[in-house]
Amino acid sequence: MPDNTINSILEDDTGYLWLSTNNGISRFDPEKKSFKNSSLYNGIQSFEFSQGAGLKTSKGEILFGGVNGFNAFNPANLAENKNVPPVVIINFKLFNKSVTPAEKNSSLKQDITQTKEITLSYKQSIITFEFAALGFTASEKNQYAFKLEGFDKIWDTGYHRMATYTNLDAGEYTFKVKASNNDGVWNEKATSIKIIITPPFWLTWWFKIMALLIVVGGTVVIITRRINNIEAQKIILQQQVQEQTIKLVQSTREERKARYEAEEANKDLAQKNTELEQFAYIASHDLQEPLRTTSSFVELIQKQYKGQLDERADKYFNYIQEASDRMKSLIKNLLDYSRIGNKKELEQVDCNLILENVLADLHVAIQDADAHISHESLPVIMGYHNEIKQLFQNLLINAIKFRKKDTCPEVIISVKKLKNNWEFIFKDNGIGIEEEHREKIFIIFQRLHNRTEYEGSGIGLSYCKKIVELHGGKIWVESGPGKGSAFHFTIRVNEQDKSKIYEKVMDDILI
Numbered sequence: 001m002p003d004n005t006i007n008s009i010l011e012d013d014t015g016y017l018w019l020s021t022n023n024g025i026s027r028f029d030p031e032k033k034s035f036k037n038s039s040l041y042n043g044i045q046s047f048e049f050s051q052g053a054g055l056k057t058s059k060g061e062i063l064f065g066g067v068n069g070f071n072a073f074n075p076a077n078l079a080e081n082k083n084v085p086p087v088v089i090i091n092f093k094l095f096n097k098s099v100t101p102a103e104k105n106s107s108l109k110q111d112i113t114q115t116k117e118i119t120l121s122y123k124q125s126i127i128t129f130e131f132a133a134l135g136f137t138a139s140e141k142n143q144y145a146f147k148l149e150g151f152d153k154i155w156d157t158g159y160h161r162m163a164t165y166t167n168l169d170a171g172e173y174t175f176k177v178k179a180s181n182n183d184g185v186w187n188e189k190a191t192s193i194k195i196i197i198t199p200p201f202w203l204t205w206w207f208k209i210m211a212l213l214i215v216v217g218g219t220v221v222i223i224t225r226r227i228n229n230i231e232a233q234k235i236i237l238q239q240q241v242q243e244q245t246i247k248l249v250q251s252t253r254e255e256r257k258a259r260y261e262a263e264e265a266n267k268d269l270a271q272k273n274t275e276l277e278q279f280a281y282i283a284s285h286d287l288q289e290p291l292r293t294t295s296s297f298v299e300l301i302q303k304q305y306k307g308q309l310d311e312r313a314d315k316y317f318n319y320i321q322e323a324s325d326r327m328k329s330l331i332k333n334l335l336d337y338s339r340i341g342n343k344k345e346l347e348q349v350d351c352n353l354i355l356e357n358v359l360a361d362l363h364v365a366i367q368d369a370d371a372h373i374s375h376e377s378l379p380v381i382m383g384y385h386n387e388i389k390q391l392f393q394n395l396l397i398n399a400i401k402f403r404k405k406d407t408c409p410e411v412i413i414s415v416k417k418l419k420n421n422w423e424f425i426f427k428d429n430g431i432g433i434e435e436e437h438r439e440k441i442f443i444i445f446q447r448l449h450n451r452t453e454y455e456g457s458g459i460g461l462s463y464c465k466k467i468v469e470l471h472g473g474k475i476w477v478e479s480g481p482g483k484g485s486a487f488h489f490t491i492r493v494n495e496q497d498k499s500k501i502y503e504k505v506m507d508d509i510l511i
């Protein structure tokens with residue numbers, strides 16, 4: 001239908017319906033149900049016809065009235081245009097500008113009407129074809145159908161004579177165009193032109209292969225380098241490990257040798273020490289007898305010849321007697337010292353009872369010095385009875401002995417429970433000890449005073465140290481000259497590994 005407004009309808013003798021519209025005259029075939037619009041163009045009064053203005057004469061003529069008069073025709077006399085129009089592509093445009101072969105670097109080698117193939121770059125992204133059907137009867141009613149194979153799926157039909165495409169991908173296409181004449185007679189043989197769009201270099205096969213080769217090659221190079229590096233590092237590491245192993249083996253050998261030598265030396269020392277202790281014991285033990293004899297004879301002489309000897313002889317015998325007494329006490333101390341640890345069975349020791357015994361033994365000395373000794377309740381510990389007694393006794397004797405002149409000695413004994421130890425403190429108000437001597441006094445035969453000042457042998461504190469260590473503890477002193485001294489020592493609460501402690505103490509003594 002040329003238009004949707006029908007002004008009048010008439011049937012001709014052959015059965016076709018003729019319709020006048022606001023856009024010309026149309027013929028409807030009721031059998032085929034099709035319209036034919038284009039035969040009646042030459043000489044019509046106007047495209048616009050008037051409503052109801054239609055008449056069929058007895059001669060079979062049809063009349064339609066319109067805005068400029070009327071038209072009369074006999075349908076039987078109307079000739080149909082049977083001419084099949086050839087179609088040609090008459091213009092090719094890039095970016096809406098016509099291309100001619102004469103231009104420099106033109107895409108066309110010859111005129112567009114002769115061209116069968118055009119090669120374009122991917123950058124030439126807007127292309128237009130103009131075409132025409134060579135049918136000159138009412139040519140504005142010629143119809144066209146075109147399609148770009150490779151891009152369009154269906155034919156695009158209409159009266160327009162132009163086709164534009166934009167941004168085509170690289171590849172090959174064929175542009176085809178067909179046409180019909182004004183009476184809708186189609187030329188089925190399409191005119192075609194091949195379009196080749198070259199891709200950008202990064203989409204070309206050679207570039208893709210090259211890029212792939214570069215990527216693969218680069219990866220291979222990187223991997224090979226990495227492997228080489230790792231191999232080199234591995235070799236360096238292996239060398240280092242080898243060197244370290246050799247060093248380790250060497251040092252282990254040296255260490256073993258040193259340990260073996262030390263063990264041998266230790267054994268040697270232990271042997272020597274045992275011998276020495278035995279010697280000290282035997283010597284001091286055997287010395288007791290002749291000493292006792294000397295002492296008792298001197299005593300006898302002093303008693304029997306009293307008044308018969310001159311004054312000098314009396315004085316000499318007194319010296320002999322004093323020297324023998326001192327020697328007796330020295331020998332007794334040495335014997336005690338060498339006997340420590342002989343008894344290896346630990347027992348429960350009530351420190352309160354021990355202290356009572358010691359205070360009873362030292363009763364005379366305490367009274368003579370007018371000493372005050374106070375203590376808190378002491379614990380029951382696992383230890384060696386005699387040794388603990390000796391320890392308490394030595395510390396108390398020292399506290400009384402090293403008192404300040406004209407001051408009554410005061411001793412405070414306290415104890416505190418630590419995590420694994422008891423810590424005992426024997427604090428006095430005596431003469432005190434210089435800082436530089438605080439370690440030294442625990443070494444055997446180390447004394448800070450001569451005998452005329454204070455009696456002693458220098459064994460007492462070394463004896464105490466040995467006893468404390470036998471009980472898995474430590475001994476130290478906090479003191480200052482004139483400020484008194486506080487002797488601290490610890491005793492293990494749990495004596496689980498007695499033999500180990502004993503061995504350690506013995507080792508320390510050996511060293």
Ligand code: ADP
Pocket residue numbers: 394398399402428430431432433441446447448449455456457458459460461462485
């Ligand atoms: P000593 O037989 O001389 O008492 P010790 O081994 O018992 O030997 O003591 C070593 C030295 O430590 C003593 O000579 C003394 O100088 C010092 N000393 C020990 N106890 C005390 C104390 N409570 N106050 C001051 N000095 C002390």
